[in-house]
Amino acid sequence: MSSSREIGATRWVVADGYIPPESSGPEPAMTSHDSVCMLNAGPVDAVVEIAVYFTDRPPAGPYVLQVASQRAHHQRINDLREPESIPVGVDYSLVLSSTEPIVVQHTRLDSRQAANALMSTIAYSQG
Amino acid sequence: MSSSREIGATRWVVADGYIPPESSGPEPAMTSHDSVCMLNAGPVDAVVEIAVYFTDRPPAGPYVLQVASQRAHHQRINDLREPESIPVGVDYSLVLSSTEPIVVQHTRLDSRQAANALMSTIAYSQG
Amino acid sequence: MSSSREIGATRWVVADGYIPPESSGPEPAMTSHDSVCMLNAGPVDAVVEIAVYFTDRPPAGPYVLQVASQRAHHQRINDLREPESIPVGVDYSLVLSSTEPIVVQHTRLDSRQAANALMSTIAYSQG
Amino acid sequence: MSSSREIGATRWVVADGYIPPESSGPEPAMTSHDSVCMLNAGPVDAVVEIAVYFTDRPPAGPYVLQVASQRAHHQRINDLREPESIPVGVDYSLVLSSTEPIVVQHTRLDSRQAANALMSTIAYSQG
Numbered sequence: 392m393s394s395s396r397e398i399g400a401t402r403w404v405v406a407d408g409y410i411p412p413e414s415s416g417p418e419p420a421m422t423s424h425d426s427v428c429m430l431n432a433g434p435v436d437a438v439v440e441i442a443v444y445f446t447d448r449p450p451a452g453p454y455v456l457q458v459a460s461q462r463a464h465h466q467r468i469n470d471l472r473e474p475e476s477i478p479v480g481v482d483y484s485l486v487l488s489s490t491e492p493i494v495v496q497h498t499r500l501d502s503r504q505a506a507n508a509l510m511s512t513i514a515y516s517q518g
Numbered sequence: 519m520s521s522s523r524e525i526g527a528t529r530w531v532v533a534d535g536y537i538p539p540e541s542s543g544p545e546p547a548m549t550s551h552d553s554v555c556m557l558n559a560g561p562v563d564a565v566v567e568i569a570v571y572f573t574d575r576p577p578a579g580p581y582v583l584q585v586a587s588q589r590a591h592h593q594r595i596n597d598l599r600e601p602e603s604i605p606v607g608v609d610y611s612l613v614l615s616s617t618e619p620i621v622v623q624h625t626r627l628d629s630r631q632a633a634n635a636l637m638s639t640i641a642y643s644q645g
Numbered sequence: 646m647s648s649s650r651e652i653g654a655t656r657w658v659v660a661d662g663y664i665p666p667e668s669s670g671p672e673p674a675m676t677s678h679d680s681v682c683m684l685n686a687g688p689v690d691a692v693v694e695i696a697v698y699f700t701d702r703p704p705a706g707p708y709v710l711q712v713a714s715q716r717a718h719h720q721r722i723n724d725l726r727e728p729e730s731i732p733v734g735v736d737y738s739l740v741l742s743s744t745e746p747i748v749v750q751h752t753r754l755d756s757r758q759a760a761n762a763l764m765s766t767i768a769y770s771q772g
Numbered sequence: 773m774s775s776s777r778e779i780g781a782t783r784w785v786v787a788d789g790y791i792p793p794e795s796s797g798p799e800p801a802m803t804s805h806d807s808v809c810m811l812n813a814g815p816v817d818a819v820v821e822i823a824v825y826f827t828d829r830p831p832a833g834p835y836v837l838q839v840a841s842q843r844a845h846h847q848r849i850n851d852l853r854e855p856e857s858i859p860v861g862v863d864y865s866l867v868l869s870s871t872e873p874i875v876v877q878h879t880r881l882d883s884r885q886a887a888n889a890l891m892s893t894i895a896y897s898q899g
Contacts, residue, residue: 398785398867398898404525406623407555407592407638416885420861428788430825430865444557444590463825463865465788480547484557484590484621486525494865494896496787499636504543506633506760506887509880511788513896515621515640517525531652533750534682534719534765571684571717607674611684611717611748613652626763631670633760633887642748642767644652658779660877661809661846661892698811698844734801738811738844738875740779753890758797760887769875769894771779 397433399492400516405485408443410469411501412480421502423479427487427514428465428496431458437491443477444484451475458493487514524560526619527643532612535570537596538628539607548629550606554614554641555592555623558585564618570604571611578602585620614641651687653746654770659739662697664723665755666734675756677733681741681768682719682750685712691745697731698738705729712747741768778814780873781897786866789824791850792882793861802883804860808868808895809846809877812839818872824858825865832856839874868895 411423431437437460440453454471458464468477468485477483487495498511538550558564564587567580581598585591595604595612604610614622625638665677685691691714694707708725712718722731722739731737741749752765792804812818818841821834835852839845849858849866858864868876879892 398783399896402525404557404559404621406557406590406621406640407553407625408590409592421884426788428863428865430785430787430867432785432823432825432865432867442559444559444588446590446592450588461825461831463787463789463827463863465790465827465863482555482590482592484555484559486557486559494785494787496893496896497638498788498891499638500889501634501636502885503548504629504633504760506758506885507882507889508627508634508636508762509882509889509891510625510636510638510764511878511880511891512623512639512766512893513787515526515623515643516896529652531684531686531748533684533717533748533767534680534752535717536719569686571686571715573717573719577715609682609717609719611682611686613684613686624765626765628761628763630675631756631760631887633885635754635761635763635889637752637763637765637891639750639766639893642653642750642770656779658811658813658875660811660844660875660894661807661879662844663846696813698813698842700844700846704842736809736844736846738809738813740811740813751892753892755888755890757802758883758887762881762888762890764879764890764892766877766893769780769877769897 397492399494401489402518403487403495404515405497408483408485410479411503413503415502423502424500425468426465426498429458430463430494433491434460435491436460437489439487439489442486446482524619526621528616529645530614530622531642532624535610535612537606538630540630542629550629551627552595553592553625556585557590557621560618561587562618563587564616566614566616569613573609651746653748655743656772657741657749658769659751662737662739664733665757667757669756677756678754679722680719680752683712684717684748687745688714689745690714691743693741693743696740700736778873780875782870783899784868784876785896786878789864789866791860792884794884796883804883805881806849807846807879810839811844811875814872815841816872817841818870820868820870823867827863
């Protein structure tokens with residue numbers, strides 16, 4: 392298995408951040424959310440800092456997360472609390488900076504209407 | 519925080535542009551739309567020019583937008599007015615040219631039917 | 646405007662090809678379909694050849710398309726006829742080879758159930 | 773036709789893996805699933821090993837697949853059985869390692885609610 396080799400990049404960007412402000416269906420699975428799904432396939436634990444950019448005020452953060460070696464970590468933006476919660480219904484963008492190479496995929500589940508919608512993309516990587 | 523470092527590229531392409539011509543649900547949140555979500559994480563304000571390509575006539579534009587330093591800007595194509603509005607229900611493609619590195623993500627919300635659909639992708643970058 | 650500069654690549658791949666075999670809603674807009682959306686932002690008309698790969702038989706094609714200089718072309722795979730139609734409900738992949746740099750985005754509309762679903766991604770580029 | 777030239781990469785990552793735990797609609801087409809869609813456009817058969825990373829235990833695998841020369845292979849993660857099934861409703865990530873260049877696209881169909889949702893992205897490639 393190739394699980395011990397490093398793969399990925401240390402800087403990632405999600406440009407379309409948004410938490411839909413309403414939901415339908417059972418919580419928490421069907422709660423509308425915006426997520427960054429991270430894989431650290433390498434041999435060293437990673438510290439990931441997330442900066443959140445808005446349209447009309449300075450960026451918030453850093454939000455500091457740990458992604459252990461050879462582990463996945465799917466993080467709902469809704470659940471970030473420190474240094475401040477991200478408001479729902481507001482446009483934002485994310486920059487993730489990691490101490491180790493990781494891979495980041497951005498996914499949104501939107502259940503404002505009666506059947507949920509999904510969108511996903513590998514984030515933009517650099518470095 | 520890494521918010522002061524430049525990240526991204528200066529040329530971006532969205533190949534699948536389309537504004538669904540009908541909507542269901544409350545305006546403006548659930549109005550069918552096509553968006554380009556941009557992040558300027560760098561230290562200098564960016565001027566972004568958008569050229570719109572059609573299937574059967576010369577390109578329209580440029581549409582000129584400002585994306586301030588360290589700010590996100592999510593732009594609905596529906597809302598572009600100068601030099602001309604983009605018609606709904608018509609195929610198009612976009613080229614974005616920025617004076618500063620930015621990151622662009624393309625997202626469509628389609629609420630023609632009773633529950634909305636979403637799609638998103640990091641746009642194609644060059645330069 | 647930057648519309649006269651070339652942008653893109655000459656080889657593109659869509660790995661997840663599939664035409665959902667049923668539809669709900671008015672034709673042709675809401676007919677389930679798989680599309681390749683192409684932009685030729687350059688100064689020379691492009692000839693694009695599409696090869697279609699299947700799971701259990703040799704590839705079909707080439708399907709030959711013209712994408713004029715400075716024009717978008719959104720092509721439903723459903724509508725390809727020569728040298729043969731692509732069957733619905735069958736897994737396939739696509740390789741697009743262009744004489745000029747283009748950008749390709751893959752989008753599916755699936756209206757098998759009562760509210761349509763969408764997915765989209767910039768295709769994989771090489772060369 | 774260009775079908776005999778190699779295209780792609782030998783290492784691919786899907787960061788957002790998840791099999792929705794419920795479904796609505798006829799099986800197997802509308803069963804909620806997570807898929808990796810692979811194209812081997814080259815002249816040599818490929819052996820693909822998939823490692824599955826979790827949030828709270830060591831990675832599973834390798835899952836070993838064959839993708840023949842000039843063939844597509846769309847693999848539902850739901851259907852992997854050896855060395856162990858992937859549980860539904862659990863976050864994971866995937867690393868695919870191929871002996872030949874391939875292209876990988878990740879797609880999820882989620883039919884937990886009455887109308888299905890779709891998401892898709894070209895996976896992250898390296899090497």
